[in-house]
Amino acid sequence: MLVMIELELRRLKHDRTELYTRAIQPILWIVVYGTIMSSIAAIPTGGIPYTDFITPGILIQSTTFVSIFYGLTIVWERDSGILKKLLVTPASRYATVIGRSMASGVRAVFQALIIVPVALLVGVNFFPNIAYFALALLIVFFASGGFAAISILIASFLKTRERFMGIGQAITFPLFFASNALYPVSIMPPILQEFSRFNPMSYIVDAVRGLMISGNLTNLPIDLLAIALFDAAMFVLASISFKRIVE
C-alpha cells in the first residue's frame, strides 16, 4: 500500500506542473469570487468573513476534483499494460486500490499546501492552532482517498478517457453546489438540504472549516464518522469492481 504512495511522490518529484495548474482555479474562486461576494455580504456565514467561510469549501472542492480525476490515471494505466501487470503481482486488490486512492490523497495535500499561502495573502484568518491545521490536512488526505476510490470505481465501469471526463464533471459539481462549501446548508431549498445530509462533501467541509477557520469543533465527531464510513464503503466497492477494469 505504502509503495503506491511512494510511487506518487516520485512522480510528483519529477513533474509538478499539474499541481500548479490545478491550483489556479481554486485560487480564482478565493481571490475573485470570494472578494466580490464578501463585499455585498449577502450570505449569512455566522459572523465569519465570506472569503474565510468559503476557503475550506474551495480547498475541498479542488482537492476532491484532483481525486475524482485520478481515475484518468487508472484509465491510462488500463490502456497501457500496467494494470494487467499489477494484477499478476502478489499484491492484493485491496492493497492496490487503497494504496492508489491514498496516493491521490498525497497529491491533494500538496494541492492544499499551495492554496493555503495564497489564502493567507488575501487576508483569510486561519484559526491559529498547528494541531488543528495538521488534522485538517489529514482529513483532506483521507477524504481525497475516498473520492479517488469513487473515481477508480467509475473507471472500472467506463474504461475510456472520453466517457470519464464527462462523468467526472457531472459528479463533482452537484456535490460541490449541494454542499455547505459556498453557503450554509440552512439557506438551501429543502430538497437540497435533504440531499446535503448524504453528501460526503458537506461533512468534509464542515470538519475542515471547524479546524481551519472557526475553531468550533462541536460537529467534528459526526463529521469524522461520516468520512470514515464514506471511505470504507468506497474502498470496498472499488476493490470489488477493480478486477473488472481489465476484462
Next chain:
Amino acid sequence: MEHAVDVRGLTKVYDGKVRALDGVDLRVEAGKVFAVLGPNGAGKTTLIRILTTQLKPTSGAASVFGLDVVRDGARIRRLVGYVPQEMSVWTDISGYENLLIYAKIYNVPSPKKRVIEDVLGKMGLSDVGNQLVKTYSGGMIRRLEIACTLLTKPRILFLDEPTIGLDPSARKAVWEELASIREEHGSTIFFNTHYMDEADLYSDEIAIINGGKIVKLGTTAELKRSVGGEVIMLGIESNSVNEDTLGEIRKLNSVNDVIINDSGLTVITKDAESLLPDVVEVLREEGISVTSASITKPTLDDVFQKYAGIRLESGGRISDVTQTRRMIKRG
C-alpha cells in the same frame, strides 16, 4: 513429471458471444521455451491472460506448475513473471524507480539497490537507469519490462508478443537476454508471437493457434517435416543416369522419393543437409558429374498455411499496436 503449464479443454467465451478459445489442450515441460504462434485475434492473448490468472476460463482446466489458475491464483502469482503486450512501466519516473516500486510490491529482500542494479546491468540499462522512461526507445522499454520480472527469478515467464514493434536488432537483443535468463535460472518461457521467424529460431516447441483452437503442436522440425519433405535438386545430365543408380539412391537412409527429369535429379527426404553428400557420393562413383546443387525446405509459413488454412499476414493491426505503444509513450 509435473508440467510447467497444463491446459485441458480450455474455452473462453466473452459476453456469451465471442468464442476466443475453443477447447485448447497443451502441455509445456518445465525449462522449455514454448511459442504460441497465430494471427491477431486467434486467442493467444486470452490464453496467456487465463494462465496468469487475470481471466477466468469459461470451461476446462488450466494449471501452472500443478496449481489451478482459478483456485490457486495467489500462489501462481508468486511464481510467474509476466510482460503484457502493451507497455507496462510508468513513463514519468526513472527506470530505476520503476524497478524499485516492483521490488517493493514483490517484497524483494534487501539490499534492493544491489538487486536492481544487477538486473539493470543484465538488461544493458545501467547507463540509463536514472533517466525518465519517457526518454527510452521501444527496445529499452521492453528490456526494462523484462528486468521487472527478473527481480524475483520467476519459474516461468509469460511474454505476450515480447518483441512487437521493435526493430530487428532490438528484437535480437531481447532474445539474447531471454536466452541467458533461461540458462541462469532454468526458467520456463511461454510466449505469444505472430512472427514466424521468432517462433522458429527461439522456441523448443510451437503451438499453432487459429480461431481459438490449437491446430498443430510440435517442435519446429516436426512441424516442417509434417508438411512434406525437404527437397534436394541436383543439376546433372539426365540421360547419364540409369535405373541402377536411381535404385542406389533410393536405398540411402531417409530418402522418400527420387525423380529424374530434364532439369536434373530431385530427391525428396526428411533431412536434406545430411543426405546431400551421400547422394553426390553415389553419383560420383557412377562417374556422373554434378553441375549444381540446391536445397529447399518448407517454412513455418507453409506449416501455418497447411494447418490454419491461411497465411500469417503481418500488416494491419500490428502497425496499430506499434502506434498505440508510441502514443502511450508520449502520454
